[in-house]
Each structure stands twice: as structure tokens, then as C-alpha cells.
Amino acid sequence: MTLTAAPRRHRFPVSIISQAVWIYHRFNNSYRDIEEQMAYRGVQVSYETIRSWSIKFSSHFRNVIKKRERKPSDKWHIDEMTVKVNGEMFILWRAVDSDGYELDVFLQKRRNKKAAIRFLSRVLGSYPIPRVIVTDKLKSYRKPIQAMCRSTEHRSHKGLNNRVENTHQPTRRKEECLIKFKSPQGVQRTLALMGKVRNLFAVEVGRYLKKAFERRETFKAACTIWSEAAQELLCI
Structure with a gap:
């Protein structure tokens, strides 16, 4: 064939x-x-x-x-961004390693502790527990990381998270190109593959x-x- x-x-x-x-x-x-x-x-x-x-x-x-794909580094950056889908606001959670390789994205309605647990469970189900996790000042991260990654150092600082914030840019460009996202399922499906394609062809x-x-x-x-x-x- x-x-x-x-x-x-x-x-x-x-x-x-x-x-x-x-x-x-x-x-x-x-x-x-x-x-x-x-x-x-x-x-x-x-x-x-x-x-x-x-x-x-x-x-x-x-x-x-x-x-x-190659194994991610032992330092992760996690952040979230707001995305409008058919006029309704959603939260897109994203995790990348220290080299900018995207680990996962997950679209949810909330930015609270339960949403953080769902996202961490999803990422940790595919990759080993990292040595360091860097997040912004969002309090929803604190207890889930302490409970699910006991040996991991959690660094909560806005200025240390530029690595993952930069990876939001392709999402914004795609959103602008399409004028708007049409459905939550379509956003999750499209962005999940976009991240892996970017890992393969662009992140080096x-x-x-x-x-x-x-x-x-x-x-x-x-x-x-x-x-x-x-x-x-x-x-x-």
C-alpha cells in the first residue's frame, strides 16, 4: 500500500x-x-x-x-487562557515543558480547583510526574499540585511563566483566522492536533x-x- x-x-x-x-x-x-x-x-x-x-x-x-514524540523535560509550565466559543467564554488549559513542547490542552468552563484537578489528571495520565511545575498566581493550582505531585516543586510566579504564555499565540492566530470558534468539541479537537503538529514541525x-x-x-x-x-x- x-x-x-x-x-x-x-x-x-x-x-x-x-x-x-x-x-x-x-x-x-x-x-x-x-x-x-x-x-x-x-x-x-x-x-x-x-x-x-x-x-x-x-x-x-x-x-x-x-x-x-520525544520525552518531555522534567520542568513543566502550566497556564490558562480565555477563549470565546460561539459567543460563550471558556477556559483553555495548556501545559508545556521547558523547551516549549506542548504536553496537552483541555477546554473547560471553569478556572477553579476541580478544573485544575481534571487537567492535571489528564496530563499526568500520559507523562511522568515532573520535578518542577511553574504556574501563575492562580490559587486553584496550589492544593491539586500538592496532592497529586507530592515530590514536585511548585513555583507560582507570573514572570516565570512566559514559556507557556508564548504558546498561546498560535491559538490566538487561529482564532483570528477563523473569525471565531464554532463549538467546544471542534476547539478541543483542532487545538489538540495543532499542538502536536507544532511540536513536530516548529518546536526545536x-x-x-x-x-x-x-x-x-x-x-x-x-x-x-x-x-x-x-x-x-x-x-x-
Whole structure:
């Protein structure tokens, strides 16, 4: 089986599907933007079809990337931001490591202790307990971290959390591109894969200090992982 084959009950080959999903989650493009880009290449596909591909296959790509990603550092940064979804305010919780690799995002209605416990349980279910957790001054973090990460040093300081606050920027750019987010489920699904794609293609230690051939090799390795994930669509 090759990337020119099509998944079951799909007309387009895996190469087209995976590229459309990658463009949507890697760049600030809408479904209509991608429809036009595909048309320029001679591929006639509607934006609704691209949307259905993103909905159906985003969790698959996220899971494959997550299995192949490097281990996070033992220092985490956790923060939350407000997101308007169809006119209603939500809280987006995000955790990254000290190099800026996104560990997880989780959309919730509240910013309280119960919400902090839900998010920490979700992250700790996938990664080992860190040595240090850095948060802002939100009091909701204090007791959950003490109870769930007994050996972890908790640093609560607004000025120390720029690492995770910078990772909110792609979310804001995507939000601006789409004019507004339409549904909580869509936000969670889109941002979860966006973070993993960004880890794979954009977050790189010493990225701007590396030579051109080193960056190309890193990009090639990232493309290989994405292609392997696309290949596995044929088995779904």
C-alpha cells in the first residue's frame, strides 16, 4: 500500500487527505483557503470535505505523533487562557515543558480547583510526574499540585511563566483566522492536533542557531513521521 491509495469509502488518495489535514493544523488557513490551494494544484475538493477529513482523522494523527514524540523535560509550565466559543467564554488549559513542547490542552468552563484537578489528571495520565511545575498566581493550582505531585516543586510566579504564555499565540492566530470558534468539541479537537503538529514541525531546541542542512534534516524527519501516520489511515 502506498500514499497514492485511498482509505476505504474515500475517493481521494491518502496523500491528498493528509496534506489537507496538515495544512489546516500547521498554518493559519481556513477550510476555504485550503480548498483554493488544492484547486490551484488541480485537485477539486470542497471545503466541507476537508472539514470532514479533519474531524475524522485528527485524533489518529494526534495519537501517532504522541507515540513518536520525544520525552518531555522534567520542568513543566502550566497556564490558562480565555477563549470565546460561539459567543460563550471558556477556559483553555495548556501545559508545556521547558523547551516549549506542548504536553496537552483541555477546554473547560471553569478556572477553579476541580478544573485544575481534571487537567492535571489528564496530563499526568500520559507523562511522568515532573520535578518542577511553574504556574501563575492562580490559587486553584496550589492544593491539586500538592496532592497529586507530592515530590514536585511548585513555583507560582507570573514572570516565570512566559514559556507557556508564548504558546498561546498560535491559538490566538487561529482564532483570528477563523473569525471565531464554532463549538467546544471542534476547539478541543483542532487545538489538540495543532499542538502536536507544532511540536513536530516548529518546536526545536536551538532552531535558529542550526545550519540550513540541519533544519532540512529535521523537517525531513518530521515529514517521515507524518507520512507514516498517513500510511496507517489505509488500515483504519
